[in-house]
Structure formats: structure tokens, C-alpha cells
Amino acid sequence: MAVDYAVIVVYLAGMLAMGWWGMRRAKSKAEFLVAGRRLGPWMYSGTMAAIVLGGASTIGGVGLGYQYGLSGAWMVFTIGLGLLALSVFFSARIARLKVYTVSEMLDLRYGGRAGIISGLVMWGYTLMLAVTSTIAYATIFDVLFDMHRTVAIILGGAIVVAYSTLGGMWSITLTDMVQFVVKTIGVLLLLLPIAVVKAGGFSEMKAQLPTEYFDPLGIGGETIFTYVLIYTFGMLIGQDIWQRVFTARGDSTARWGGTVAGTYCLVYAIAGAVIGTAAKVLYPKLPSADDAFATIVKDELPPGVRGLVLAAALAAVMSTSSGALIACATVANNDIWARLRELFGQRDGRPDVAGERDEVRDNRAFILVMGIAVICIAIALNDVVGALTVAYNLLVGGLLVPILGGLLWKRGTVQGALAAMVVGGLTVISLMAAYGILANEPIYYGLLASLAVYVVASLLTKPTDPAVLAAWRRRLAGEGPDGADGAGADGPREPSVPATSTG
Numbered sequence: 275m276a277v278d279y280a281v282i283v284v285y286l287a288g289m290l291a292m293g294w295w296g297m298r299r300a301k302s303k304a305e306f307l308v309a310g311r312r313l314g315p316w317m318y319s320g321t322m323a324a325i326v327l328g329g330a331s332t333i334g335g336v337g338l339g340y341q342y343g344l345s346g347a348w349m350v351f352t353i354g355l356g357l358l359a360l361s362v363f364f365s366a367r368i369a370r371l372k373v374y375t376v377s378e379m380l381d382l383r384y385g386g387r388a389g390i391i392s393g394l395v396m397w398g399y400t401l402m403l404a405v406t407s408t409i410a411y412a413t414i415f416d417v418l419f420d421m422h423r424t425v426a427i428i429l430g431g432a433i434v435v436a437y438s439t440l441g442g443m444w445s446i447t448l449t450d451m452v453q454f455v456v457k458t459i460g461v462l463l464l465l466l467p468i469a470v471v472k473a474g475g476f477s478e479m480k481a482q483l484p485t486e487y488f489d490p491l492g493i494g495g496e497t498i499f500t501y502v503l504i505y506t507f508g509m510l511i512g513q514d515i516w517q518r519v520f521t522a523r524g525d526s527t528a529r530w531g532g533t534v535a536g537t538y539c540l541v542y543a544i545a546g547a548v549i550g551t552a553a554k555v556l557y558p559k560l561p562s563a564d565d566a567f568a569t570i571v572k573d574e575l576p577p578g579v580r581g582l583v584l585a586a587a588l589a590a591v592m593s594t595s596s597g598a599l600i601a602c603a604t605v606a607n608n609d610i611w612a613r614l615r616e617l618f619g620q621r622d623g624r625p626d627v628a629g630e631r632d633e634v635r636d637n638r639a640f641i642l643v644m645g646i647a648v649i650c651i652a653i654a655l656n657d658v659v660g661a662l663t664v665a666y667n668l669l670v671g672g673l674l675v676p677i678l679g680g681l682l683w684k685r686g687t688v689q690g691a692l693a694a695m696v697v698g699g700l701t702v703i704s705l706m707a708a709y710g711i712l713a714n715e716p717i718y719y720g721l722l723a724s725l726a727v728y729v730v731a732s733l734l735t736k737p738t739d740p741a742v743l744a745a746w747r748r749r750l751a752g753e754g755p756d757g758a759d760g761a762g763a764d765g766p767r768e769p770s771v772p773a774t775s776t777g
Contacts, residue, residue, distance in 0.1 A: 275734045278581030285456070285585045287772060289437050289592065292448040296407060296441020297585025303633040306442035307374055307604055308520040317451060318531035322518050323538045324450035324457070326509065329410035330662075332461065332587050333339025333567045335543060339550020340566035348549035350777075352501040355540030356509025361532025366525040368516060370752040376513050376677065377609040382749060383680035384688035391695050393609030395672050397512045400602035401648065402665035403514065407595035408434075408652040413568060414588050427652050430591070435645030438596045439638050443521060452591030452712050457542075460586025464579055465544045465571065472574050473552035482555045500714045503721065504666045511677045512669065514594075514601040571656035603640040611640075660711045671702035671720030675728045683732075684743060690732030698724025 300306040313321065331350045338346030360368075373379050376396055380388040397607050411430030412423040421429070437445045473479050479487075486492040522528035553566040556574070562564060614685055655661060675698065676691035702720035709715045 277578040278584065281578065281581030281585055285452075286433055288452060289433055289449050292452070293390035293437025293440040293693035296437070296445025296448060298441075299444045300442045300634060303374075303637065304636045305444060306532070306637055307600070308517065309447050311369075311372070311521060312523045313447065313521045313527065313531075314523055315527050315531040315534070315635050318518075318522050318527050319446060319534040319538070320454035320537075321447045321450040321521070322357065322515075322532055322535035323542075324454045324589075325514060325518055325597035326357055326535070326539060326594075327457065327542055327590055328407050329413075329587070329591040330406070330594075331539075331547065332457070332590040333410065333413060333564060335546030336550040336567040336570075337563040337565075338491060338493070339547035340554050340560070341563040342493045343483065343489070343551050343554075344544075344547050345490055345493035347543040347700070348493055348498050348552055349501050349505065350541055350543035350546060352498075353503070353509060353511045354536045354543060356506035356536075357515075357532060357539055358536035360510050360515065360519070364510065365519050365522070365528035365532050367630075367681065367750050368519045369522045369525065369528040371749050372520075374517070374580040375605055375608050376516050376673070376775065377605070379516075380680060380691065381556060383738075383742075383746050384676075384686070385693050385739055386650055386688070387697075388676065388688050388691045390613055391692065392673055392676070393605055393613070395668055395695065395699065397602060397605045397610060399665040399669040400598050400605060401511075401514055401644070401651075403600035404595055404602055404644075404648045405651045405655060406662045407415045407591055408648055409655065410572065410591045413564075414584060415592065424653050428649060430588070431595070431645065431649040431652065434592055434596045434599065434658040435478055435642065438599050439641045439645065442634075442641070443517070443600060446600060447579075450593050450598065453593045455614075456582070456589045457586045458705070460583040460589075461549075462542070462545050465575070465583050465586075466549055468575060468579075469552040469556075469570055472570075472704065473555040479508065479555050483551065487551060487554070488589065494682065496714060500717065503717050504670055506728040507670050507674050508666050511673050512601075513598045513605055517601050517604065518597070547680065570645070595648075599645055600641060602635060602648075607637055607640040649681065663711050664706065667702045667706065667717050668699055671717055671724060672696075672699035674698075674721065675724040679695075679728055681758060685732055685737060686728065687732045687735045687738050689735040690728045690730075691732040694724040697727045719751060738745065 302310075304310050327350070331353065336349045337344065338349055340346070371379055371382065373382065375393070377388075377390070380392050408427055408431045412421075412426040415421040415429065416423070419426075432697040437449060441448075456639070470476065470479075474482075491498070519528055519532070522531065547569065550563075550566050553560075553570045557566070557569055560569060567587065571580055571587075575583055672695045675694045676686075678693070679686040680691065698720050701723040702716045705716035705719055706713070760775035
């Protein structure tokens with residue numbers, strides 16, 4: 275295992291080094307939170323693919339393949355579909371808004387008052403997403419070092435918190451690019467073909483397993499539909515995803531770079547299901563489907579390759595964890611803490627330069643505090659699937675309709691948006707209590723209730739102020755507050771960023 279250990283240590287050291295490099299570049303709020311809004315197509319595609327393909331997509335995707343065969347690809351496949359839909363239909367408009375959070379978008383569209391509730395919901399979602407990603411470190415470090423669960427969570431979480439706190443989105447983008455390359459090599463180019471060969475090829479796999487393992491719909495139509503509602507629509511509205519869209523250099527980067535990342539997700543989904551199916555042939559009696567990834571890596575791969583593939587799993591977890599962490603801290607600072615300061619009349623009268631430095635300092639402090647909270651919750655929490663399901667149900671049930679309604683329907687009002695958030699969220703919570711956290715009914719009826727009250731309340735209330743809608747349309751056209759004026763599909767890059775680093 276010495277070679278495997280060396281691979282992992284070099285990888286982790288590289289993550290910390292990139293955090294230090296990112297700290298030297300993140301001198302303003304925009305640089306720290308959205309990488310200066312100047313990522314080119316190559317870096318944007320890599321970082322977007324990295325954030326959506328985490329531990330659940332890698333370890334969980336292989337586990338679903340072990341349990342259901344090829345149809346186990348559907349969970350990750352619907353994530354890719356959501357990213358494609360976001361990129362093709364909404365990403366250009368989202369990038370042109372020049373905001374930092376989803377709640378800021380809602381305030382712009384509806385004229386204020388919609389952001390505080392959405393901020394609380396989004397904060398809860400991003401917090402639990404970061405927690406569940408952090409818990410996955412225990413699985414990987416247990417395979418590598420036979421490490422205690424708590425120590426593994428602290429070690430993995432501390433590294434992510436360190437590089438995220440130091441350099442913000444610049445550090446996370448650079449580490450995501452490394453993680454994207456490591457995942458591609460480790461999972462797609464190494465583990466996939468080795469697993470199939472070890473299982474005897476596809477002909478032997480078909481001979482050893484029931485036919486339903488090769489049925490594309492074997493996992494069940496209702497399950498696929500639920501995946502679409504939760505993950506495809508979740509990709510359209512999550513702060514962790516939108517914050518990556520905000521990093522795009524321009525319209526075409528957001529659209530085409532995201533399309534490439536979404537297509538990559540579809541390939542990754544199929545690869546995970548095939549690896550899981552091969553593991554079922556090799557190890558038909560595993561106690562848990564989620565053990566399939568670690569088992570096949572530990573038993574079937576040679577030294578060095580095993581370390582690289584485990585680094586790929588670690589990369590998948592770290593990319594999602596760091597993305598969720600900076601999203602959680604951004605929402606906590608910009609949508610909750612800043613609004614509380616305004617409520618109590620605390621204003622900042624410092625000069626612009628000092629204010630920029632202080633905003634970077636404040637956001638860095640929030641990442642550190644949120645990171646420590648995430649590690650503590652991850653140590654205490656056991657029901658990971660339940661916690662993540664609650665987070666996604668609240669996100670989609672409470673925020674999907676107001677967000678998409680604001681983008682697509684000009685008659686939507688702030689009263690309709692607030693009613694949709696409250697009714698959709700309460701419906702989801704009450705039905706999870708009645709049917710169970712993992713039931714499908716909460717998200718079905720929660721979305722229907724949210725849509726109904728949004729339409730009815732919007733039609734029964736006064737239309738949004740024309741001045742608000744006019745300002746909204748100007749922002750959609752790219753006339754941002756920081757001087758951006760829609761300078762083409764891909765606006766000019768700042769000269770301090772080398773062309774090679776922006777793709």
C-alpha cells in the first residue's frame with residue numbers, strides 16, 4: 275500500500291498548495307466568491323462537472339449499479355439532464371444577472387422581500403449537502419488507512435475547509451480542475467475497463483446476472499420520475515450550481531461549457547452503473563451495495579492504480595464538499611447575516627477598497643465557521659440519505675416554482691413567490707412526517723401545492739411594479755451593477771488572467 279499512500283499524500287498536498295495560490299489571487303469579493311466572473315470554457319466545464327459529480331454520484335452510483343444493474347445509472351443521469359437543461363435554457367440569463375446568490379435574483383425579480391425566506395431554505399440545503407459529502411470521507415480513508423470514522427471526517431473536512439477558506443472560489447476552481455482530471459483517469463479510463471475485464475466481459479456478465487440487470491428501466495418508472503423531480507429540477511435552482519454559473523466569462527461559456535459538463539455527467543452515470551454491475555458478478559453477496567466501489571477497488575486493482583482510483587473517489591467527494599461549503603457560507607453571509615445587519619441599522623461607511631478587503635475577510639470567516647459546523651454535524655449525524663432527501667425536498671418543493679416562475683412568467687408577484695415558498699415547504703414537511711422521509715408523495719404534492727398557490731396568489735395581487743420589471747430586464751440584458759453592459763457572448767477577460775488558465 276506504500277505506493278497508494280504516496281499517491282494520496284501527493285494529491286492532498288496539492289490541494290493545500292492550490293489553496294495557498296488562490297489566496298494570493300482573491301483580493302475582492304467577486305474574485306473570492308465567483309472567481310472574478312472570468313472562467314473560460316475549459317475551466318468552466320471542468321469545475322461544473324466536478325461540483326455535480328460527488329461521492330453520491332461515484333460511490334452511490336456504483337452502488338446503484340450493483341443493486342439494479344444498468345438502470346442504476348438513472349440517478350446520475352438525471353443530474354446530467356438537469357445540468358444540460360440549465361445550460362441550454364437558463365445559464366446565459368443567470369450569468370448576466372451579476373449577482374452572488376439565488377436569493378439576490380429573487381429580490382431583483384420580485385422587488386425585494388422574497389430573499390430572506392429563500393435564503394434560509396437555501397442555507398439549510400447547502401449545509402446538509404456539505405455535511406453528507408463530508409461524511410463520505412470516512413468510507414475512503416477507512417479503505418486506505420483503516421482509520422476511525424471521526425478521524426477520517428476531521429482529516430478530510432479540515433483539508434477542504436483549509437483550501438476553501440484560503441482562496442475561495444479561485445482555490446476551489448483550481449482544485450476542481452485537478453479533481454476532474456483525476457476522476458476522468460481514475461474512474462473512466464482505469465476502473466471501468468478493469469472492472470469489466472475482471473468480470474469476464476459483457477457476455478459473462480449477462481450470463482451470470484438476471485436479465486433485469488440489463489433492462490434500462492429496471493429500477494422502476496416511479497423511481498426515475500422521482501429522480502427527475504429531485505435531481506434534474508434541483509440542478510436548476512441550487513446555490514452551489516448557480517454560483518458556478520456566476521463564474522462564467524460570458525453567455526457562450528455558460529451555455530456551451532455547461533453543455534459539455536452535462537454530457538460528461540451522462541457518460542459518468544453509465545460508467546458507474548457498469549462498474550457496479552461488474553462488481554455484482556465478482557462479489558454477489560456484499561452486505562451493502564454501497565460497499566461495491568471500495569471492495570472492487572481494494573481487491574481488483576494493482577498498487578498505484580488503486581491509489582489513483584481512491585484519489586478519484588476522494589476528488590469526487592472534495593469537489594462537492596467544497597462547492598457546497600462556499601455556497602453555504604455565501605448564503606449565510608450575503609442573504610442572512612447582511613440582512614440582519616440592515617435590519618438593525620448597521621451600515622458600513624468604509625471606503626470602497628477597505629470595504630472590498632473586509633468583505634473578503636468576512637466571507638473567509640464565514641467559510642471557516644460553516645466548515646467547522648459541517649465537520650461537527652457530520653461526526654454526529656448517522657442518517658445521511660434521510661438528511662439529504664429532506665434538503666432536496668425542501669429546496670425543490672419550496673423554491674423551484676418561485677425561481678422558474680420568475681424567469682419565465684412576468685405576471686408572477688412577490689406575494690405569489692412567498693406563498694409558494696411557504697406552502698410548498700410546509701406541504702413537503704408535513705407529508706414527510708406522514709408518509710416517511712424517503713416517500714415520493716411529499717415532493718409530488720409539495721410541487722403541485724407550490725405551483726397552485728403561486729399562480730393564484732400572483733393573479734389575485736397587484737402586478738409587479740413596472741420599474742422593478744424594467745430593472746430586471748436590464749439585468750437580464752447584461753447591464754449589471756458593476757459596469758457590465760452585455761459585451762457580447764464572451765466579454766473581455768482581465769489581462770491579469772493568462773489565456774491558458776481560462777481555457
